[in-house]
Amino acid sequence: MTDILAILRDYGLLLLVGQFPNGPMGGLAITIALSIGGIALAFPLGVVLALGRISRFAVLAWPATVVVYVARGVPLIMFIFWMYYFLPVATGRPVSGLTTMLVTLVVYQAAYIAEIVRAGIEGLPRGQMEASRSLGMSYLQTMRKVILPQALYNMVPTLLSQFISTIKETSLGYVIGVNELTFAANQINTTLLTKPFQVFAILAAIYFALCFSLTLMARQLERRISARRAGLGSQSGAATTPRPQIITE
Amino acid sequence: MGALDFSTILRGDHLASLGSSLVTMLELTALTWLLAMAVGIVLALIRMSPSVWLQRMVAVYVEYHQNVPMLVQIFLWYFGISTFLPKDVQQWLNRHGSEFFFAFISVGLAMGAYVSEALRSGIRSIAQSQIEAARALGLSYFQSFRLVVLPQALRIALPTLISHAVLLFKNTSLAMTIGVAELTYVTREIENESFRTVEIYLVATVIYLAFSLAIMSLGSSIERRARTPGR
Numbered sequence: 001m002t003d004i005l006a007i008l009r010d011y012g013l014l015l016l017v018g019q020f021p022n023g024p025m026g027g028l029a030i031t032i033a034l035s036i037g038g039i040a041l042a043f044p045l046g047v048v049l050a051l052g053r054i055s056r057f058a059v060l061a062w063p064a065t066v067v068v069y070v071a072r073g074v075p076l077i078m079f080i081f082w083m084y085y086f087l088p089v090a091t092g093r094p095v096s097g098l099t100t101m102l103v104t105l106v107v108y109q110a111a112y113i114a115e116i117v118r119a120g121i122e123g124l125p126r127g128q129m130e131a132s133r134s135l136g137m138s139y140l141q142t143m144r145k146v147i148l149p150q151a152l153y154n155m156v157p158t159l160l161s162q163f164i165s166t167i168k169e170t171s172l173g174y175v176i177g178v179n180e181l182t183f184a185a186n187q188i189n190t191t192l193l194t195k196p197f198q199v200f201a202i203l204a205a206i207y208f209a210l211c212f213s214l215t216l217m218a219r220q221l222e223r224r225i226s227a228r229r230a231g232l233g234s235q236s237g238a239a240t241t242p243r244p245q246i247i248t249e
Numbered sequence: 250m251g252a253l254d255f256s257t258i259l260r261g262d263h264l265a266s267l268g269s270s271l272v273t274m275l276e277l278t279a280l281t282w283l284l285a286m287a288v289g290i291v292l293a294l295i296r297m298s299p300s301v302w303l304q305r306m307v308a309v310y311v312e313y314h315q316n317v318p319m320l321v322q323i324f325l326w327y328f329g330i331s332t333f334l335p336k337d338v339q340q341w342l343n344r345h346g347s348e349f350f351f352a353f354i355s356v357g358l359a360m361g362a363y364v365s366e367a368l369r370s371g372i373r374s375i376a377q378s379q380i381e382a383a384r385a386l387g388l389s390y391f392q393s394f395r396l397v398v399l400p401q402a403l404r405i406a407l408p409t410l411i412s413h414a415v416l417l418f419k420n421t422s423l424a425m426t427i428g429v430a431e432l433t434y435v436t437r438e439i440e441n442e443s444f445r446t447v448e449i450y451l452v453a454t455v456i457y458l459a460f461s462l463a464i465m466s467l468g469s470s471i472e473r474r475a476r477t478p479g480r
Contacts, residue, residue: 072415073461074454075422077433082454085446168318175426182321189328197329204317204325211316 003198011188015206018179026179028206030098034180035167038105042166043159045106046113051143053118064114071111076172079104084176097178101170109166116158120151154229157222164211164218171207181206258445258452270435271456277353277421277431284357285417289364293402294394296369307365314362319355319420326355327427352424360417367409371402404475411468415461422457432456 008015018026025033052064071079083104087095124147132142152159171182185203189196257263296307314322331339331351342350375398383393403410425434436453440446 069462070454070458073419073458073465075419075433075457077422077425078436078450078454078457081433081437082450085450164316168316171318171320172423174320182318182324186324197325197332200321200325200329204313204321207317207321208313212312215312215316 003195004202007188007192007195007198007202014188015181015184015202018184024179027184028181028210030179031167031170031181032210034098034101034105034170034173034178035163037102038109038170039159039163039166041102041106042109042113045110047117047148049110049114050117050121053114054121067107068111068114071108072115076104076108076169077175079108080172080176083107097173097176100176101173101178101180105166105169108169109162112165113159113162116155116162117151120155120158121147123154124150154225157218157225160214160218160221164214167211167214168207253448253451254445255448255452257443258439258449263439263443266430266435267432267439267452270430270432273349273429274421274431277349277356277424277429278418281353281357281360281421282414282417284353285360285364285413288358288361289368290399292361292365293368293372296365297372297394297398311362311366314359315366319359320423320426322359323352323355323423323427327351346429348424348427348429352421352427352429356417356420356423360413360420363413363416364410367406367413368402370409371404371406372398374405375401401477404477407468407472407475411465411472414468415464418460418464419457 015027017029018024020026020029049064049067052060053068055061055064080101083100084097087100087103128146128150129142132146133139137145170178170180173180174182174186177183182203185199189199192199258267292307292310295303298304327348331342331347334342339347379397379401380393383397384390388396421431422433424431425437428434430438432453436449439449443449
């Protein structure tokens, strides 16, 4: 226990913000920045992919389906290595580990978000689409004004757990030397050498505190939203609860 | 970049190490899956017990393993918890591939938490009256779990268990970070030696995708066959 306090005293700041302000930002700050950036950019891409997946046109449906299955079937670490190699080749200049990780997370998460959004859209009663089409709205108008607002509202808790997955996935940035939390802990472990258990227990505790509080928040939201839907349902002939079978690490 | 040339990597030493990495990957996946299923079933059984304290302990186990990155759990076991083992055990493990062992333990225990949650929601969807009926017919607590609850819960949980199996398979790639010579590790090795990056990455990606799709389609065929008529 005294070891853990000593490590926190000496290296706590390194875990939180890296070498900042005397050097580059790192640690937990980068972990959170990567997760927020990753999910924020992945979300619009995921919605587009979802619309592609449910499209009647094979030209749109096929590529979206391929992207989703490749992301679901290939480990994230392979994606990281692909991007690490591919991004500098494609752009013709060196790309930082941080950017590589961000791009990887965006592509990978977009595929998972697409499946969540698709389940949300398919969970709504068909009558919604039919009613608004017969009111004269176009397909895209219906999506934008009727279907997506409802589907996305119902999906908020699932999207929040996807955010938690993203936080956990940023730890893989370690393999390409992204200066995030896991990387910082490994640096400390290499410096100390004799306290591996204490260092990694602290690391696990930080991730746990962050992810578990978000998990509790997601559950709270889920209860509130399903209560509201149950209330709405008694008046308007209820949508079935969409429960996508999608789990990421 | 030039044309793709698979001839250098799919030959001799490279092909041999690729082959043995496949065996390692599949062994790790199979053993880890067995551990995860065993842990998951035991935890789900404990969660059904009337003792609130036992239920809470399982809840803590599940929350810890679901809210800490898999990579961090692997590091904690491999670098941290391993130091508390008796010296003899440590030496024996080091001689017999401790990397493989700790990857197996850490991924298996973590995925066990996910399996237990899937089973729990399966169990919760089975009417309490069924257990009461089974008990009234003279089955013991464990008999009614094994013969009445578990077969139904497994069926209901099957889609989730399949995506967990795929996830577990993908997570074995993280074992490369502690030096297990599985597919991703060997892919990096061959890349460093041959500089045929695109080719070897393509090979690895296709292998991963093929096995994942195989697990998914095997799963859905089991699902079709196991479906209870009328449900």
